Amino acid sequence: MTLRNSDFDEIRVWDNENFVHPWEGMEHIGQNERTFTETADGIYVTTEAGKRLIDGPAGMWCVQIGYGNGEIADAMATQARDMAYFSPFNNANSVPARLAHEIAKRTPGDLNHVFFTTGGSTAVDTAIRFVHFRNNILGRPEKKIVISRQKAYHGSTFLAASVSGKERDKGWLDQAQGMSYFLPNVNPYIRPEGMSLQAFLDEKVADLENAILEIGADKVAAFIAEPILASGGVIVPPKGYHKRCLDICRKYDVLYISDEVVTGWGRLGHWFASEDVFDIVPDIITTAKGLTSGYVPMGACIISDALIDSVSGEKSQGATFSNGYTYSGHPVSAIAALKNIEIFEREGILEHVREVSPLFQERLTALGDFPIVGDTRGMGLVGCVECVVDSNSEDSLDLDKTVGARIDHHCQELGLILRPIINMCVFSPPLIINVSQINQMFDIMEKGIKLTTEDLAVKGLWSA
Numbered sequence: 001m002t003l004r005n006s007d008f009d010e011i012r013v014w015d016n017e018n019f020v021h022p023w024e025g026m027e028h029i030g031q032n033e034r035t036f037t038e039t040a041d042g043i044y045v046t047t048e049a050g051k052r053l054i055d056g057p058a059g060m061w062c063v064q065i066g067y068g069n070g071e072i073a074d075a076m077a078t079q080a081r082d083m084a085y086f087s088p089f090n091n092a093n094s095v096p097a098r099l100a101h102e103i104a105k106r107t108p109g110d111l112n113h114v115f116f117t118t119g120g121s122t123a124v125d126t127a128i129r130f131v132h133f134r135n136n137i138l139g140r141p142e143k144k145i146v147i148s149r150q151k152a153y154h155g156s157t158f159l160a161a162s163v164s165g166k167e168r169d170k171g172w173l174d175q176a177q178g179m180s181y182f183l184p185n186v187n188p189y190i191r192p193e194g195m196s197l198q199a200f201l202d203e204k205v206a207d208l209e210n211a212i213l214e215i216g217a218d219k220v221a222a223f224i225a226e227p228i229l230a231s232g233g234v235i236v237p238p239k240g241y242h243k244r245c246l247d248i249c250r251k252y253d254v255l256y257i258s259d260e261v262v263t264g265w266g267r268l269g270h271w272f273a274s275e276d277v278f279d280i281v282p283d284i285i286t287t288a289k290g291l292t293s294g295y296v297p298m299g300a301c302i303i304s305d306a307l308i309d310s311v312s313g314e315k316s317q318g319a320t321f322s323n324g325y326t327y328s329g330h331p332v333s334a335i336a337a338l339k340n341i342e343i344f345e346r347e348g349i350l351e352h353v354r355e356v357s358p359l360f361q362e363r364l365t366a367l368g369d370f371p372i373v374g375d376t377r378g379m380g381l382v383g384c385v386e387c388v389v390d391s392n393s394e395d396s397l398d399l400d401k402t403v404g405a406r407i408d409h410h411c412q413e414l415g416l417i418l419r420p421i422i423n424m425c426v427f428s429p430p431l432i433i434n435v436s437q438i439n440q441m442f443d444i445m446e447k448g449i450k451l452t453t454e455d456l457a458v459k460g461l462w463s464a
């Protein structure tokens, strides 16, 4: 349906009065001036005003193969006509069965059992529920605590939120009591002046071991970690962190859940990053987003054969894993994921990401030359610029809260959307982005940061 510009006056009212957006700021609910993005192609989205913008965050870290892919759209349409839905509770269907097999072929180690979910939060829920379920069967119902980390984001359902460690998100919502434990921030950027990276790494690994010892290994069920903490500000722990944490987990019989909702499906140039980038084979991987390139919702909790074997057959004591969704393995989502994988392979998307990432990271690092930029960090095709308007402040939440939004605003004027988070901007463009588009993206960011610096200087919030 083609809408006229004037139609949006009315639609904006409906959006404000009837659509409650995620992370809705209640102070301004009903008065928002959100940009409508209405069409999209490749790495670009087009707004209601006809402005074409590079989609810096690829939607929400998910549109890997880019927008407007007719092959996926056609496959979904055909599937919807042939078999729009089947009940995964009572029947099977060839499409999700094929997809589970294709996923298992790409996961590390013996992670071959795929439980389909509706997104990342439900994948994390499923992982935690399975871990608890298993310990109930194994006769150790006390072993239930999940260790997570400050700045982690694992989702928005009650369980997934209960292991999420972003301080801002906890203020007004409840979390499950006594079920989780949070380790301190693993961001090397915040380490005390003069502390070596090695000493910081040792400290972070010790944090995990000390936590297990303090709580008691008989009470700790699992450690959950994003390989790179994405929404927490693209935090890349020191090299070797995950491997050493896995060793600690093995020492104390604690399961390792690797949350690859963002890092999976090519973001770091591999199907999954756990083994290929971070050299670990976890017990469970959770994933979503890029699995279907965001064309339709789907997630997965991928469980090792060893874990399944430990509670199956006679060992199961007749138990049922009573966890599942109406849309587990939805055939339209599953066909989109299968097509997505086919396109990744045919177009050599993983190889492409590995080829262009060095340029992306080089241009990202260069942004650190701007005086208001305190840190730049990233890996593969994901990056973050963290600004330090008040370098005397120790609490990043105290920093001028609009810096990220200001940079994003200027960049949008210049043709690029970013994702502002307090004093940071994060970005993870569609994986099909080419060299000249990467350069264009960072050229715009340079201008956006320069204009923001000028704004802040005028307002007396910054002086070089």
Ligand code: PLP
Binding pocket: 118, 119, 120, 121, 122, 124, 153, 154, 155, 156, 226, 230, 231, 259, 260, 261, 262, 288, 289, 299
């Ligand atoms: N895990 C991680 C690492 C995420 O970044 C997210 C979402 O951004 C989730 C889980 C939750 O996924 P969803 O929003 O699909 O429920």
